[in-house]
Amino acid sequence: xxxxxxxxxxxxxxxxxxxxxxxxxxxxxxxxxxxxxxxxxxxxxxxxxxxxxxxxxxxxxxxxxxxxxxxxxxxxxxxxxxxxxxxxxxxxxxxxxxxxxxxxxxxxxxxxxxxxxxxxxxxxxxxxxxxxxxxxxxxxxxxxxxxxxxxxxxxxxxxxxxxxxxxxxxxxxxxxxxxxxxxxxxxxxxxxxxxxxxxxxxxxxxxxxxxxxxxxxxxxxxxxxxxxxxxxxxxxxxxxxxxxxxxxxxxxxxxxxxxxxxxxxxxxxxxxxxxxxxxxx
Amino acid sequence: xxxxxxxxxxxxxxxxxxxxxxxxxxxxxxxxxxxxxxxxxxxxxxxxxxxxxxxxxxxxxxxxxxxxxxxxxxxxxxxxxxxxxxxxxxxxxxxxxxxxxxxxxxxxxxxxxxxxxxxxxxxxxxxxxxxxxxxxxxxxxxxxxxxxxxxxxxxxxxxxxxxxxxxxxxxxxxxxxxxxxxxxxxxxxxxxxxxxxxxxxxxxxxxxxxxxxxxxxxxxxxxxxxxxxxxxxxxxxxxxxxxxxxxxxxxxxxxxxxxxxxxxxxxxxxxxxxxxxxxx
Numbered sequence: 143x144x145x146x147x148x149x150x151x152x153x154x155x156x157x158x159x160x161x162x163x164x165x166x167x168x169x170x171x172x173x174x175x176x177x178x179x180x181x182x183x184x185x186x187x188x189x190x191x192x193x194x195x196x197x198x199x200x201x202x203x204x205x206x207x208x209x210x211x212x213x214x215x216x217x218x219x220x221x222x223x224x225x226x227x228x229x230x231x232x233x234x235x236x237x238x239x240x241x242x243x244x245x246x247x248x249x250x251x252x253x254x255x256x257x258x259x260x261x262x263x264x265x266x267x268x269x270x271x272x273x274x275x276x277x278x279x280x281x282x283x284x285x286x287x288x289x290x291x292x293x294x295x296x297x298x299x300x301x302x303x304x305x306x307x308x309x310x311x312x313x314x315x316x317x318x319x320x321x322x323x324x325x326x327x328x329x330x331x332x333x334x335x336x337x338x339x340x341x342x343x344x345x346x347x348x349x350x351x352x353x354x355x356x357x358x359x360x361x362x363x364x365x366x367x368x369x370x371x372x373x374x375x376x377x378x379x380x381x382x383x384x385x386x387x388x389x390x391x392x393x394x395x396x397x398x399x400x401x402x403x404x405x406x407x408x409x410x411x412x413x414x415x416x417x418x419x420x421x422x423x
Numbered sequence: 424x425x426x427x428x429x430x431x432x433x434x435x436x437x438x439x440x441x442x443x444x445x446x447x448x449x450x451x452x453x454x455x456x457x458x459x460x461x462x463x464x465x466x467x468x469x470x471x472x473x474x475x476x477x478x479x480x481x482x483x484x485x486x487x488x489x490x491x492x493x494x495x496x497x498x499x500x501x502x503x504x505x506x507x508x509x510x511x512x513x514x515x516x517x518x519x520x521x522x523x524x525x526x527x528x529x530x531x532x533x534x535x536x537x538x539x540x541x542x543x544x545x546x547x548x549x550x551x552x553x554x555x556x557x558x559x560x561x562x563x564x565x566x567x568x569x570x571x572x573x574x575x576x577x578x579x580x581x582x583x584x585x586x587x588x589x590x591x592x593x594x595x596x597x598x599x600x601x602x603x604x605x606x607x608x609x610x611x612x613x614x615x616x617x618x619x620x621x622x623x624x625x626x627x628x629x630x631x632x633x634x635x636x637x638x639x640x641x642x643x644x645x646x647x648x649x650x651x652x653x654x655x656x657x658x659x660x661x662x663x664x665x666x667x668x669x670x671x672x673x674x675x676x677x678x679x680x681x682x683x684x685x686x687x688x689x690x691x692x693x694x695x696x697x698x699x700x701x702x703x
Contacts, residue, residue: 148612152527153539155520156587163558163580164546170557224449237691238453241460244683246641248657252676253463259669263462266478277477299459311695353547360550363643363657366664367672377644384556384648397553404550 174394250300251367312346493674512575525590555645
């Protein structure tokens with residue numbers, strides 16, 4: 143067989159698969175979102191946006207992302223720099239730190255439920271040191287701030303690892319000579335971090351942030367496990383439209399809204415952290 | 424002279440404190456990951472009464488009551504079975520479909536290569552679970568609704584971009600010269616691939632297959648949208664969140680976590696190689 147056609151033959155399965163199960167569904171979901179009894183309509187968008195829960199769930203989703211992602215960024219940068227100068231025990235520490243990578247968001251929600259529920263470990267601890275005389279129901283509508291805190295903690299706990307892995311791999315690509323040179327000129331560790339690590343890590347930071355922000359907009363199971371209906375987010379509303387209200391047109395409209403937000407934020411991140419050509423490691 | 428004498432011990436002590444802070448933070452961050460898992464373990468290995476009692480003990484009582492209850496809860500075994508089948512199917516589909524493309528990307532400089540790579544990267548910038556919604560319609564039309572195979576196709580869409588990029592980086596790590604040597608010794612492309620490349624790449628392929636397994640095993644939204652009778656474990660747990668007793672949730676969470684722990688341990692060597700290049 144002609145070698146020229148071989149690569150095309152090899153990528154054919156993926157292309158077909160993605161057309162059938164990625165592009166075609168997108169066409170379908172857009173059709174669903176815009177289709178009305180009399181031709182194309184924006185009725186479904188109007189319906190979901192004007193629903194009283196929409197502003198709250200949008201606000202919750204954005205607020206959660208705005209709080210969680212910076213914490214994760216700082217934490218994963220800290221962990222990645224710590225690991226990069228580690229000698230003995232590096233593998234073990236990295237294994238422990240990347241464990242949450244394999245844990246589903248639902249399991250993470252359940253794990254933090256064990257801590258925050260009424261007979262849970264936080265209450266037991268507080269009771270043990272005498273801070274409370276009886277267990278407090280943290281995850282109730284009376285404590286919206288604690289519900290939010292629990293969700294933030296669970297998200298930070300679960301999804302920092304994915305950024306850590308990308309950043310550790312990225313730091314590994316930075317030539318050691320730069321650090322040695324900086325050290326010769328007497329640059330402090332902080333200076334080295336700011337002047338070498340951060341700028342050269344930009345491509346990795348880009349991917350890590352894009353991936354993480356998109357996942358943050360998809361937050362669903364953690365919230366379902368910890369907040370139930372107390373903390374509506376876009377994804378849980380989409381789920382409710384599909385399942386409880388059996389309105390798949392509205393669910394499709396919600397899906398497109400989430401998609402729109404994801405695309406906008408991806409573009410913003412890519413722009414903000416743009417790597418000039420020729421400056422790549 | 425004296426200034427130096429004073430400065431040296433002071434510097435030594437800052438270095439020492441710095442070292443201490445560093446080690447302490449490493450341990451603290453390890454604890455941050457492990458302690459919540461330990462709490463889940465305590466709850467799983469306690470009797471249902473202990474799980475709902477207060478205050479809680481901070482050591483497990485090694486009672487299998489919760490797990491037994493979980494095991495005998497109607498529908499659980501079936502859900503676990505479904506989860507495993509979907510994950511294995513996802514693994515097979517994503518490697519079978521993705522690995523050839525990874526090979527093509529690493530070995531050939533063909534027209535449209537960059538476009539293809541872009542398409543693959545692009546899929547990652549989309550909230551993929553949302554695709555479960557239109558696919559519910561697609562599957563009802565084609566009779567795939569509420570089947571494990573239908574769900575596996577959705578999960579494979581999640582896993583395939585990873586499979587392509589990971590195998591791309593793995594194949595790139597094997598010098599083309601090895602293959603060329605085999606060709607000059609009279610092997611055709613296929614034999615050279617089978618005898619030279621495959622044995623070298625197999626561990627890496629296994630790692631990315633395991634990764635696909637974990638992606639599917641953990642996925643909640645699509646599973647919950649697409650299965651009703653044939654629920655997977657995540658969909659089952661999600662549906663029963665509101666009414667099921669605490670000890671059922673905890674035991675379920677534990678069963679969800681265990682394979683993940685083993686898998687991350689199994690692929691730990693490849694984790695960074697996979698992610699580092701795959702994410703460029």
